[in-house]
Amino acid sequence: MCNTVKVSPRKLDPGTRAALVDIAARLLAEHGAEALSTRKIAAEASTSTMAVYTHFGSMSGLVREMVHEGFTRLERQFAQVRRTDDPVADMILLGYAYRQNAKANSHLYAVMFGGQSLAGFSLTEDDRQYGRYTLVTVVDCATRCIESGRFSQNDPLLIAHQMWIATHGLVNLELGGYLIDPVDADRCYDSILNGLLIGVGDDPALVAASMAASTKRRRREAGADSEPAGAVTGTRR
Amino acid sequence: MCNTVKVSPRKLDPGTRAALVDIAARLLAEHGAEALSTRKIAAEASTSTMAVYTHFGSMSGLVREMVHEGFTRLERQFAQVRRTDDPVADMILLGYAYRQNAKANSHLYAVMFGGQSLAGFSLTEDDRQYGRYTLVTVVDCATRCIESGRFSQNDPLLIAHQMWIATHGLVNLELGGYLIDPVDADRCYDSILNGLLIGVGDDPALVAASMAASTKRRRREAGADSEPAGAVTGTRR
DNA sequence: AAGTTAGCATAACAACGTTACACAAAGAAT
DNA sequence: ATTCTTTGTGTAACGTTGTTATGCTAACTT
Numbered sequence: 001m002c003n004t005v006k007v008s009p010r011k012l013d014p015g016t017r018a019a020l021v022d023i024a025a026r027l028l029a030e031h032g033a034e035a036l037s038t039r040k041i042a043a044e045a046s047t048s049t050m051a052v053y054t055h056f057g058s059m060s061g062l063v064r065e066m067v068h069e070g071f072t073r074l075e076r077q078f079a080q081v082r083r084t085d086d087p088v089a090d091m092i093l094l095g096y097a098y099r100q101n102a103k104a105n106s107h108l109y110a111v112m113f114g115g116q117s118l119a120g121f122s123l124t125e126d127d128r129q130y131g132r133y134t135l136v137t138v139v140d141c142a143t144r145c146i147e148s149g150r151f152s153q154n155d156p157l158l159i160a161h162q163m164w165i166a167t168h169g170l171v172n173l174e175l176g177g178y179l180i181d182p183v184d185a186d187r188c189y190d191s192i193l194n195g196l197l198i199g200v201g202d203d204p205a206l207v208a209a210s211m212a213a214s215t216k217r218r219r220r221e222a223g224a225d226s227e228p229a230g231a232v233t234g235t236r237r
Numbered sequence: 238m239c240n241t242v243k244v245s246p247r248k249l250d251p252g253t254r255a256a257l258v259d260i261a262a263r264l265l266a267e268h269g270a271e272a273l274s275t276r277k278i279a280a281e282a283s284t285s286t287m288a289v290y291t292h293f294g295s296m297s298g299l300v301r302e303m304v305h306e307g308f309t310r311l312e313r314q315f316a317q318v319r320r321t322d323d324p325v326a327d328m329i330l331l332g333y334a335y336r337q338n339a340k341a342n343s344h345l346y347a348v349m350f351g352g353q354s355l356a357g358f359s360l361t362e363d364d365r366q367y368g369r370y371t372l373v374t375v376v377d378c379a380t381r382c383i384e385s386g387r388f389s390q391n392d393p394l395l396i397a398h399q400m401w402i403a404t405h406g407l408v409n410l411e412l413g414g415y416l417i418d419p420v421d422a423d424r425c426y427d428s429i430l431n432g433l434l435i436g437v438g439d440d441p442a443l444v445a446a447s448m449a450a451s452t453k454r455r456r457r458e459a460g461a462d463s464e465p466a467g468a469v470t471g472t473r474r
Numbered sequence: 475a476a477g478t479t480a481g482c483a484t485a486a487c488a489a490c491g492t493t494a495c496a497c498a499a500a501g502a503a504t
Numbered sequence: 505a506t507t508c509t510t511t512g513t514g515t516a517a518c519g520t521t522g523t524t525a526t527g528c529t530a531a532c533t534t
Contacts, residue, residue, distance in 0.1 A: 032354070033354060034354070034357060037520085037521065037522080038521080038522065038523085039520085039521080039522090047482075047483085048482060048483050048484075049483090049522085049523085050481080050482055050483070050484090050524090051481085051482070051483095052522095053522095053523075053524085054480085054481055054482070055481095058522080058523080059522065059523090110351070110352060110353065113409070113410065113413060113415070114347070114351050114352070114353065114409060114413065115347060115351065115353075115409065115412050115413040115414075116347065116351065116352075116353045117269065117270055117271070119522085120271060120522085123413065123414065125414070128413070128414055128415055131415065132415065153428075157419060157420055158420050158424070158425070158428055161416070161420045161425050161428075161429075162425070162428060162429045162432060164406075164410070165403060165406040165407045165410060165425060165429055166402060166403055166406055166429065167406070168406040168409060168410060169401075169402040169403055169404070169405040169406020169407070169409065170402045170406070172350070172351060172352065172405060172406065172409055173350065173401070173402060173405060175352050176350060176351065176352040176360065176365070177352075177360065177362070177365055178350070178365055178368065178369065179398070182394060183394055183395050183398045187395070188395070188398050188399070188402060191390075191395055191398075191399060192398075192399045192402055192403065192433070194436065195399060195432070195433050195435075195436025195437055196429070196432050196433060196436055197436070198432075198435065198436040199431065199432025199433055199434070199435040199436040200432055250512090274489080274490060274491080275490080275491065275492085276489080276490075276491090284513075284514085285513060285514050285515080286491085286492085286514090287493095287512080287513050287514065287515090288512085288513070288514095289491095290491095290492075290493085291511090291512055291513070292512095295491080295492080296491065296492090356491085357491085475534100476533100476534085477532105477533080477534080478531100478532090478533080478534100479530100479531090479532085479533095480529100480530095480531090480532100481528105481529090481530080481531095482527105482528085482529085482530095483526105483527090483528085483529100484525105484526085484527085484528100485524100485525090485526085485527105486523105486524085486525080486526100487522105487523080487524080487525095488521100488522095488523090489520100489521080489522090490519100490520075490521065490522100491518105491519095491520085491521100492517100492518085492519090492520105493516100493517085493518080494515105494516090494517080494518100495514105495515085495516090495517100496513105496514090496515085496516105497512105497513085497514085497515100498511100498512085498513080498514095499510100499511090499512080499513095500509100500510090500511090500512100501508105501509090501510085501511105502507100502508080502509080502510095503506100503507085503508075503509095504505100504506085504507080504508095
Protein backbone atom coordinates (compact mmCIF):
# COMPACT_ATOMS: atom_id res chain seq x y z
CA MET A 1 0.00 0.00 0.00
CA CYS A 2 2.92 2.21 0.44
CA ASN A 3 4.96 1.54 -2.66
CA THR A 4 3.37 4.42 -4.49
CA VAL A 5 5.97 7.09 -3.82
CA LYS A 6 4.57 9.75 -6.07
CA VAL A 7 6.53 12.80 -5.15
CA SER A 8 6.82 16.52 -5.53
CA PRO A 9 3.74 18.05 -7.07
CA ARG A 10 5.29 21.34 -6.05
CA LYS A 11 8.85 21.81 -4.99
CA LEU A 12 10.06 23.94 -2.13
CA ASP A 13 11.69 27.10 -3.29
CA PRO A 14 15.28 26.98 -2.02
CA GLY A 15 15.50 30.70 -2.64
CA THR A 16 12.86 31.58 -0.08
CA ARG A 17 14.45 29.14 2.35
CA ALA A 18 17.81 30.89 2.12
CA ALA A 19 16.09 34.26 2.20
CA LEU A 20 14.33 33.36 5.44
CA VAL A 21 17.60 32.36 7.07
CA ASP A 22 19.32 35.51 5.87
CA ILE A 23 16.54 37.80 7.01
CA ALA A 24 16.31 36.07 10.38
CA ALA A 25 20.07 36.37 10.85
CA ARG A 26 19.95 40.03 9.97
CA LEU A 27 17.04 40.73 12.31
CA LEU A 28 18.86 38.88 15.09
CA ALA A 29 22.12 40.74 14.49
CA GLU A 30 20.58 44.17 14.16
CA HIS A 31 17.75 44.17 16.67
CA GLY A 32 18.53 41.33 19.06
CA ALA A 33 16.68 38.26 20.15
CA GLU A 34 13.44 40.05 20.99
CA ALA A 35 13.00 41.17 17.40
CA LEU A 36 13.10 37.64 16.01
CA SER A 37 9.50 36.67 15.31
CA THR A 38 7.81 34.67 12.60
CA ARG A 39 5.65 37.59 11.62
CA LYS A 40 8.52 40.04 11.20
CA ILE A 41 10.55 37.51 9.23
CA ALA A 42 7.58 36.67 7.02
CA ALA A 43 6.83 40.34 6.44
CA GLU A 44 10.40 41.10 5.40
CA ALA A 45 10.38 38.10 3.06
CA SER A 46 6.97 39.21 1.79
CA THR A 47 5.42 35.85 2.55
CA SER A 48 3.32 34.43 5.36
CA THR A 49 4.30 32.92 8.68
CA MET A 50 3.50 29.48 7.27
CA ALA A 51 6.67 29.62 5.19
CA VAL A 52 8.67 29.23 8.38
CA TYR A 53 6.78 26.05 9.25
CA THR A 54 6.89 24.46 5.82
CA HIS A 55 10.62 25.06 5.53
CA PHE A 56 11.81 24.57 9.11
CA GLY A 57 8.99 22.96 11.05
CA SER A 58 9.09 25.63 13.71
CA MET A 59 10.93 28.72 14.84
CA SER A 60 13.46 26.47 16.56
CA GLY A 61 14.22 24.82 13.24
CA LEU A 62 15.08 28.17 11.73
CA VAL A 63 17.32 28.99 14.67
CA ARG A 64 19.06 25.62 14.24
CA GLU A 65 19.70 26.51 10.60
CA MET A 66 21.23 29.81 11.67
CA VAL A 67 23.39 28.05 14.22
CA HIS A 68 24.77 25.64 11.61
CA GLU A 69 25.35 28.58 9.31
CA GLY A 70 27.23 30.24 12.16
CA PHE A 71 29.46 27.21 12.59
CA THR A 72 30.39 27.09 8.93
CA ARG A 73 31.05 30.82 8.98
CA LEU A 74 33.43 30.34 11.91
CA GLU A 75 35.09 27.50 10.01
CA ARG A 76 35.63 29.82 7.05
CA GLN A 77 37.19 32.41 9.37
CA PHE A 78 39.53 29.75 10.67
CA ALA A 79 40.44 28.68 7.16
CA GLN A 80 41.58 32.21 6.35
CA VAL A 81 44.38 31.93 8.91
CA ARG A 82 47.49 30.82 7.04
CA ARG A 83 49.64 27.96 8.30
CA THR A 84 53.14 29.27 8.70
CA ASP A 85 56.31 27.91 10.24
CA ASP A 86 55.38 29.74 13.47
CA PRO A 87 52.48 27.54 14.63
CA VAL A 88 52.14 29.45 17.90
CA ALA A 89 51.49 32.65 16.00
CA ASP A 90 48.96 30.72 13.94
CA MET A 91 47.27 29.60 17.17
CA ILE A 92 47.06 33.18 18.43
CA LEU A 93 45.54 34.27 15.12
CA LEU A 94 42.98 31.46 15.34
CA GLY A 95 41.98 32.86 18.71
CA TYR A 96 41.59 36.33 17.25
CA ALA A 97 39.52 34.90 14.40
CA TYR A 98 37.24 33.17 16.93
CA ARG A 99 36.93 36.37 18.87
CA GLN A 100 36.27 38.56 15.86
CA ASN A 101 33.65 36.16 14.52
CA ALA A 102 31.92 36.13 17.90
CA LYS A 103 31.86 39.92 18.06
CA ALA A 104 30.58 40.28 14.53
CA ASN A 105 27.71 37.86 15.20
CA SER A 106 27.29 38.28 18.93
CA HIS A 107 23.66 37.21 19.24
CA LEU A 108 24.14 34.10 17.15
CA TYR A 109 27.35 33.30 18.99
CA ALA A 110 25.48 33.35 22.29
CA VAL A 111 23.15 30.69 20.97
CA MET A 112 25.94 28.61 19.45
CA PHE A 113 28.25 28.45 22.46
CA GLY A 114 26.76 30.48 25.28
CA GLY A 115 23.86 28.17 25.90
CA GLN A 116 21.36 30.95 25.27
CA SER A 117 17.99 29.48 24.37
CA LEU A 118 16.50 31.49 21.55
CA ALA A 119 12.83 31.13 20.69
CA GLY A 120 12.62 27.83 22.54
CA PHE A 121 15.63 26.43 20.73
CA SER A 122 18.34 24.62 22.63
CA LEU A 123 21.30 22.70 21.30
CA THR A 124 20.97 19.00 20.64
CA GLU A 125 23.91 16.63 20.97
CA ASP A 126 24.21 16.63 17.17
CA ASP A 127 24.47 20.40 17.14
CA ARG A 128 27.21 20.30 19.76
CA GLN A 129 29.09 17.66 17.80
CA TYR A 130 28.81 19.93 14.80
CA GLY A 131 30.30 22.74 16.86
CA ARG A 132 33.09 20.61 18.30
CA TYR A 133 34.08 19.57 14.81
CA THR A 134 34.79 23.22 14.04
CA LEU A 135 37.67 23.00 16.48
CA VAL A 136 39.67 20.42 14.54
CA THR A 137 41.51 23.35 13.00
CA VAL A 138 42.64 24.39 16.46
CA VAL A 139 43.57 20.82 17.38
CA ASP A 140 45.65 20.54 14.21
CA CYS A 141 47.41 23.76 15.06
CA ALA A 142 48.13 22.49 18.57
CA THR A 143 49.59 19.34 17.03
CA ARG A 144 51.89 21.45 14.90
CA CYS A 145 52.93 23.45 17.96
CA ILE A 146 53.86 20.22 19.73
CA GLU A 147 55.69 18.81 16.73
CA SER A 148 57.70 22.01 16.38
CA GLY A 149 59.02 21.44 19.89
CA ARG A 150 57.53 24.64 21.29
CA PHE A 151 55.17 22.93 23.74
CA SER A 152 56.18 20.41 26.36
CA GLN A 153 52.63 19.22 27.02
CA ASN A 154 51.72 16.72 24.31
CA ASP A 155 47.94 16.36 24.29
CA PRO A 156 46.78 18.53 21.38
CA LEU A 157 43.10 18.03 22.20
CA LEU A 158 43.58 19.23 25.74
CA ILE A 159 45.68 22.19 24.64
CA ALA A 160 43.07 23.16 22.05
CA HIS A 161 40.43 23.04 24.76
CA GLN A 162 42.49 25.32 26.99
CA MET A 163 42.70 27.87 24.19
CA TRP A 164 39.03 27.48 23.43
CA ILE A 165 37.98 27.93 27.05
CA ALA A 166 40.14 31.00 27.56
CA THR A 167 39.04 32.66 24.34
CA HIS A 168 35.42 31.77 24.93
CA GLY A 169 35.51 33.14 28.46
CA LEU A 170 37.11 36.33 27.30
CA VAL A 171 34.67 36.86 24.46
CA ASN A 172 31.69 36.17 26.66
CA LEU A 173 32.72 38.64 29.32
CA GLU A 174 33.72 41.14 26.65
CA LEU A 175 30.31 40.92 24.99
CA GLY A 176 28.69 41.17 28.41
CA GLY A 177 30.46 44.49 28.90
CA TYR A 178 32.41 43.31 31.91
CA LEU A 179 35.93 44.09 30.72
CA ILE A 180 36.60 47.81 31.04
CA ASP A 181 39.37 50.30 31.10
CA PRO A 182 42.07 49.35 33.60
CA VAL A 183 41.84 45.76 32.40
CA ASP A 184 40.08 45.85 29.06
CA ALA A 185 39.48 42.88 26.76
CA ASP A 186 42.63 43.31 24.69
CA ARG A 187 44.91 43.48 27.71
CA CYS A 188 43.16 40.50 29.30
CA TYR A 189 43.46 38.46 26.15
CA ASP A 190 47.14 39.24 25.71
CA SER A 191 47.94 38.33 29.28
CA ILE A 192 45.88 35.14 29.38
CA LEU A 193 47.29 33.94 26.06
CA ASN A 194 50.76 34.71 27.30
CA GLY A 195 50.18 32.82 30.54
CA LEU A 196 48.55 29.84 28.87
CA LEU A 197 51.28 29.45 26.26
CA ILE A 198 53.97 29.60 28.91
CA GLY A 199 51.89 27.19 30.96
CA VAL A 200 51.92 24.53 28.24
CA GLY A 201 55.69 24.74 28.06
CA ASP A 202 56.63 27.38 25.54
CA ASP A 203 59.58 29.68 26.17
CA PRO A 204 58.53 33.19 27.36
CA ALA A 205 60.79 34.89 24.86
CA LEU A 206 59.44 32.79 21.98
CA VAL A 207 55.87 33.48 23.14
CA ALA A 208 56.56 37.21 23.02
CA ALA A 209 58.05 36.86 19.55
CA SER A 210 55.06 34.87 18.28
CA MET A 211 52.63 37.37 19.75
CA ALA A 212 54.45 40.20 18.05
CA ALA A 213 54.48 38.25 14.79
CA SER A 214 50.75 37.55 15.08
CA THR A 215 50.06 41.24 15.62
CA LYS A 216 52.04 42.11 12.52
CA ARG A 217 50.25 39.50 10.44
CA ARG A 218 46.89 40.63 11.79
CA ARG A 219 47.58 44.21 10.77
CA ARG A 220 48.65 43.13 7.31
CA GLU A 221 45.74 40.76 6.70
CA ALA A 222 43.27 43.32 8.00
CA GLY A 223 44.27 45.67 5.21
CA ALA A 224 44.29 42.90 2.63
CA ASP A 225 41.05 40.94 2.24
CA SER A 226 39.30 40.47 5.58
CA GLU A 227 36.79 43.15 6.59
CA PRO A 228 36.74 46.68 5.15
CA ALA A 229 38.42 47.98 8.32
CA GLY A 230 35.13 49.55 9.40
CA ALA A 231 33.38 49.23 12.75
CA VAL A 232 33.86 45.57 13.57
CA THR A 233 33.24 46.08 17.25
CA GLY A 234 29.83 44.39 17.02
CA THR A 235 26.64 45.81 18.46
CA ARG A 236 28.15 47.75 21.38
CA ARG A 237 27.41 51.40 21.68
CA MET B 238 1.39 73.39 46.47
CA CYS B 239 3.51 70.38 46.92
CA ASN B 240 4.64 70.62 50.51
CA THR B 241 1.90 68.25 51.68
CA VAL B 242 3.82 64.98 51.88
CA LYS B 243 1.07 62.79 53.24
CA VAL B 244 2.44 59.28 52.99
CA SER B 245 1.64 55.62 53.12
CA PRO B 246 -2.04 54.90 53.47
CA ARG B 247 -1.17 51.25 52.71
CA LYS B 248 2.24 49.73 52.88
CA LEU B 249 3.76 47.20 50.51
CA ASP B 250 4.00 43.75 51.97
CA PRO B 251 7.72 42.83 51.97
CA GLY B 252 6.71 39.21 52.45
CA THR B 253 4.99 38.96 49.09
CA ARG B 254 7.92 40.78 47.49
CA ALA B 255 10.37 38.17 48.77
CA ALA B 256 7.95 35.39 47.91
CA LEU B 257 7.72 36.61 44.32
CA VAL B 258 11.51 36.62 43.96
CA ASP B 259 11.78 33.16 45.51
CA ILE B 260 9.05 31.69 43.32
CA ALA B 261 10.50 33.29 40.20
CA ALA B 262 13.96 31.96 41.02
CA ARG B 263 12.56 28.49 41.59
CA LEU B 264 10.58 28.54 38.34
CA LEU B 265 13.68 29.71 36.48
CA ALA B 266 15.89 27.06 38.05
CA GLU B 267 13.46 24.19 37.63
CA HIS B 268 11.79 24.88 34.30
CA GLY B 269 14.08 27.30 32.51
CA ALA B 270 13.64 30.72 31.03
CA GLU B 271 10.55 29.83 29.03
CA ALA B 272 8.59 29.02 32.17
CA LEU B 273 9.15 32.45 33.70
CA SER B 274 5.92 34.39 33.19
CA THR B 275 4.00 36.88 35.27
CA ARG B 276 0.93 34.69 35.22
CA LYS B 277 2.70 31.58 36.48
CA ILE B 278 4.51 33.51 39.19
CA ALA B 279 1.30 35.20 40.29
CA ALA B 280 -0.57 31.90 40.33
CA GLU B 281 2.08 30.23 42.50
CA ALA B 282 2.04 33.19 44.87
CA SER B 283 -1.79 33.10 44.81
CA THR B 284 -2.00 36.72 43.78
CA SER B 285 -2.51 38.57 40.52
CA THR B 286 -0.05 39.65 37.86
CA MET B 287 -0.35 43.20 39.14
CA ALA B 288 1.76 42.30 42.15
CA VAL B 289 4.77 42.01 39.86
CA TYR B 290 4.21 45.54 38.59
CA THR B 291 3.57 47.21 41.94
CA HIS B 292 6.66 45.60 43.47
CA PHE B 293 9.11 45.62 40.55
CA GLY B 294 7.67 47.87 37.87
CA SER B 295 7.97 45.17 35.24
CA MET B 296 9.18 41.67 34.61
CA SER B 297 12.66 43.07 33.99
CA GLY B 298 12.64 44.56 37.47
CA LEU B 299 11.99 41.17 38.98
CA VAL B 300 14.81 39.66 36.92
CA ARG B 301 17.14 42.43 38.11
CA GLU B 302 16.23 41.56 41.70
CA MET B 303 17.09 37.92 41.03
CA VAL B 304 20.38 38.92 39.45
CA HIS B 305 21.38 40.97 42.49
CA GLU B 306 20.32 38.09 44.70
CA GLY B 307 22.56 35.85 42.59
CA PHE B 308 25.54 38.15 43.08
CA THR B 309 25.16 38.19 46.85
CA ARG B 310 24.78 34.41 46.81
CA LEU B 311 28.06 34.12 44.91
CA GLU B 312 29.65 36.48 47.39
CA ARG B 313 28.52 34.23 50.23
CA GLN B 314 30.01 31.22 48.45
CA PHE B 315 33.29 33.09 48.15
CA ALA B 316 33.19 34.05 51.83
CA GLN B 317 33.00 30.38 52.79
CA VAL B 318 36.46 29.77 51.34
CA ARG B 319 38.92 30.10 54.22
CA ARG B 320 42.08 32.20 53.89
CA THR B 321 45.03 29.98 54.62
CA ASP B 322 48.79 30.36 54.30
CA ASP B 323 48.52 28.68 50.88
CA PRO B 324 46.89 31.51 48.92
CA VAL B 325 47.21 29.62 45.64
CA ALA B 326 45.10 26.80 47.05
CA ASP B 327 42.63 29.45 48.22
CA MET B 328 42.51 30.83 44.67
CA ILE B 329 41.78 27.39 43.25
CA LEU B 330 39.00 26.92 45.78
CA LEU B 331 37.53 30.30 44.85
CA GLY B 332 37.41 29.05 41.28
CA TYR B 333 35.60 25.92 42.33
CA ALA B 334 33.15 27.97 44.39
CA TYR B 335 32.42 30.14 41.34
CA ARG B 336 31.95 27.05 39.24
CA GLN B 337 29.72 25.28 41.74
CA ASN B 338 27.56 28.35 42.23
CA ALA B 339 27.16 28.68 38.47
CA LYS B 340 26.12 25.06 38.11
CA ALA B 341 23.66 25.23 40.97
CA ASN B 342 21.98 28.31 39.46
CA SER B 343 22.75 27.84 35.80
CA HIS B 344 19.87 29.83 34.33
CA LEU B 345 20.43 32.78 36.62
CA TYR B 346 24.17 32.60 36.01
CA ALA B 347 23.59 32.90 32.28
CA VAL B 348 21.76 36.17 32.89
CA MET B 349 24.34 37.47 35.36
CA PHE B 350 27.48 36.86 33.33
CA GLY B 351 26.54 35.21 30.06
CA GLY B 352 24.76 38.22 28.65
CA GLN B 353 21.55 36.27 28.21
CA SER B 354 18.61 38.64 28.03
CA LEU B 355 15.76 37.22 30.05
CA ALA B 356 12.24 38.61 29.63
CA GLY B 357 13.59 41.73 28.00
CA PHE B 358 16.06 42.33 30.80
CA SER B 359 19.64 43.22 30.04
CA LEU B 360 22.38 44.32 32.38
CA THR B 361 22.86 48.01 33.08
CA GLU B 362 26.26 49.45 33.87
CA ASP B 363 25.26 49.54 37.54
CA ASP B 364 24.45 45.85 37.47
CA ARG B 365 27.83 45.08 35.93
CA GLN B 366 29.60 47.20 38.53
CA TYR B 367 27.70 45.24 41.16
CA GLY B 368 28.98 42.04 39.57
CA ARG B 369 32.56 43.25 39.27
CA TYR B 370 32.55 44.16 42.94
CA THR B 371 31.95 40.49 43.72
CA LEU B 372 35.44 39.81 42.40
CA VAL B 373 37.27 41.85 45.01
CA THR B 374 37.60 38.60 46.95
CA VAL B 375 39.53 37.12 44.03
CA VAL B 376 41.64 40.25 43.66
CA ASP B 377 42.52 40.12 47.35
CA CYS B 378 43.50 36.50 46.98
CA ALA B 379 45.70 37.36 44.00
CA THR B 380 47.34 40.07 46.09
CA ARG B 381 48.12 37.52 48.78
CA CYS B 382 49.55 35.17 46.15
CA ILE B 383 51.85 37.94 44.96
CA GLU B 384 52.87 38.94 48.49
CA SER B 385 53.69 35.34 49.32
CA GLY B 386 56.24 35.36 46.51
CA ARG B 387 54.52 32.62 44.53
CA PHE B 388 53.67 34.79 41.51
CA SER B 389 56.15 36.81 39.51
CA GLN B 390 53.51 38.90 37.76
CA ASN B 391 52.44 41.67 40.11
CA ASP B 392 49.14 43.04 38.87
CA PRO B 393 46.52 41.40 41.10
CA LEU B 394 43.62 42.85 39.12
CA LEU B 395 44.92 41.41 35.89
CA ILE B 396 45.64 38.04 37.48
CA ALA B 397 42.14 37.92 38.98
CA HIS B 398 40.72 38.64 35.56
CA GLN B 399 42.72 35.79 34.05
CA MET B 400 41.27 33.40 36.62
CA TRP B 401 37.80 34.81 36.10
CA ILE B 402 37.96 34.50 32.34
CA ALA B 403 39.25 30.93 32.43
CA THR B 404 36.72 29.78 35.00
CA HIS B 405 33.91 31.60 33.26
CA GLY B 406 34.81 30.09 29.92
CA LEU B 407 35.00 26.63 31.39
CA VAL B 408 31.68 26.94 33.21
CA ASN B 409 29.94 28.31 30.16
CA LEU B 410 31.10 25.51 27.89
CA GLU B 411 30.40 22.97 30.62
CA LEU B 412 26.83 24.20 31.03
CA GLY B 413 26.47 24.22 27.27
CA GLY B 414 27.31 20.52 27.25
CA TYR B 415 30.42 20.98 25.15
CA LEU B 416 32.98 19.33 27.42
CA ILE B 417 32.69 15.56 27.18
CA ASP B 418 34.53 12.41 27.94
CA PRO B 419 38.06 12.46 26.56
CA VAL B 420 38.43 16.04 27.76
CA ASP B 421 35.67 16.58 30.29
CA ALA B 422 35.18 19.71 32.39
CA ASP B 423 37.18 18.54 35.39
CA ARG B 424 40.22 17.63 33.33
CA CYS B 425 39.99 20.88 31.37
CA TYR B 426 39.74 22.92 34.52
CA ASP B 427 42.70 21.22 36.14
CA SER B 428 44.87 21.69 33.09
CA ILE B 429 43.91 25.30 32.47
CA LEU B 430 44.38 26.25 36.10
CA ASN B 431 47.73 24.51 36.09
CA GLY B 432 48.80 26.32 32.93
CA LEU B 433 47.58 29.70 34.10
CA LEU B 434 49.27 29.47 37.50
CA ILE B 435 52.56 28.47 35.91
CA GLY B 436 52.02 31.25 33.40
CA VAL B 437 51.84 33.94 36.10
CA GLY B 438 55.12 32.72 37.51
CA ASP B 439 54.41 30.04 40.08
CA ASP B 440 56.66 27.00 40.38
CA PRO B 441 55.20 23.87 38.71
CA ALA B 442 55.91 21.72 41.76
CA LEU B 443 54.27 24.24 44.11
CA VAL B 444 51.28 24.49 41.78
CA ALA B 445 50.86 20.72 41.94
CA ALA B 446 51.09 20.82 45.72
CA SER B 447 48.51 23.60 46.00
CA MET B 448 46.13 21.81 43.66
CA ALA B 449 46.43 18.65 45.75
CA ALA B 450 45.87 20.69 48.90
CA SER B 451 42.80 22.35 47.42
CA THR B 452 41.36 18.97 46.47
CA LYS B 453 41.86 17.74 50.02
CA ARG B 454 40.22 20.84 51.50
CA ARG B 455 37.36 20.61 49.03
CA ARG B 456 36.67 17.03 50.03
CA ARG B 457 36.71 17.93 53.70
CA GLU B 458 34.51 21.02 53.41
CA ALA B 459 32.05 19.17 51.19
CA GLY B 460 31.33 16.75 54.00
CA ALA B 461 31.14 19.54 56.55
CA ASP B 462 28.55 22.24 55.93
CA SER B 463 28.25 23.05 52.23
CA GLU B 464 25.64 21.11 50.28
CA PRO B 465 24.18 17.74 51.31
CA ALA B 466 26.51 15.96 48.88
CA GLY B 467 23.53 15.14 46.66
CA ALA B 468 23.11 15.81 42.97
CA VAL B 469 24.80 19.17 42.58
CA THR B 470 25.35 18.66 38.88
CA GLY B 471 22.72 21.23 38.04
CA THR B 472 19.96 20.71 35.50
CA ARG B 473 21.84 18.39 33.19
CA ARG B 474 20.41 15.03 32.39
C1' DA C 475 -5.35 17.54 -20.54
C1' DA C 476 -6.68 15.69 -16.17
C1' DG C 477 -5.38 14.42 -11.46
C1' DT C 478 -3.03 14.72 -7.35
C1' DT C 479 -0.19 16.66 -4.00
C1' DA C 480 1.92 19.98 -1.27
C1' DG C 481 3.23 25.08 -0.63
C1' DC C 482 1.22 29.18 0.92
C1' DA C 483 -2.36 32.81 2.67
C1' DT C 484 -5.90 33.57 5.90
C1' DA C 485 -7.68 33.33 10.20
C1' DA C 486 -8.07 31.47 14.52
C1' DC C 487 -6.17 29.76 19.08
C1' DA C 488 -3.80 29.98 23.60
C1' DA C 489 -0.40 32.37 26.14
C1' DC C 490 2.49 36.26 26.84
C1' DG C 491 3.75 41.31 28.96
C1' DT C 492 1.53 45.28 30.04
C1' DT C 493 -2.04 48.65 31.31
C1' DA C 494 -6.58 50.99 32.36
C1' DC C 495 -9.93 50.92 35.78
C1' DA C 496 -12.63 49.98 39.70
C1' DC C 497 -12.61 48.47 44.33
C1' DA C 498 -10.89 47.67 48.81
C1' DA C 499 -7.95 48.41 52.56
C1' DA C 500 -5.26 51.01 55.69
C1' DG C 501 -2.98 55.09 57.76
C1' DA C 502 -4.12 60.33 58.61
C1' DA C 503 -6.96 63.79 60.24
C1' DT C 504 -10.73 65.53 62.45
C1' DA D 505 -14.78 56.89 66.28
C1' DT D 506 -15.57 58.48 61.74
C1' DT D 507 -14.29 60.36 57.48
C1' DC D 508 -10.84 61.13 53.94
C1' DT D 509 -7.22 60.10 51.17
C1' DT D 510 -3.93 57.35 49.20
C1' DT D 511 -2.39 53.22 47.31
C1' DG D 512 -2.16 48.01 46.67
C1' DT D 513 -4.59 44.55 44.08
C1' DG D 514 -8.07 41.92 41.15
C1' DT D 515 -10.44 42.01 36.63
C1' DA D 516 -10.50 42.65 32.11
C1' DA D 517 -8.73 44.27 28.05
C1' DC D 518 -5.07 45.30 24.24
C1' DG D 519 -1.46 44.08 21.24
C1' DT D 520 1.93 40.73 20.56
C1' DT D 521 3.95 36.14 20.32
C1' DG D 522 4.31 30.86 18.35
C1' DT D 523 1.53 27.54 16.34
C1' DT D 524 -2.17 25.24 13.73
C1' DA D 525 -6.53 24.16 11.05
C1' DT D 526 -8.44 25.16 6.61
C1' DG D 527 -8.95 26.25 1.95
C1' DC D 528 -6.94 27.64 -2.40
C1' DT D 529 -3.73 27.36 -5.86
C1' DA D 530 0.26 26.15 -8.33
C1' DA D 531 3.03 22.63 -10.22
C1' DC D 532 4.58 17.91 -11.14
C1' DT D 533 2.89 13.23 -12.79
C1' DT D 534 0.47 10.45 -15.80
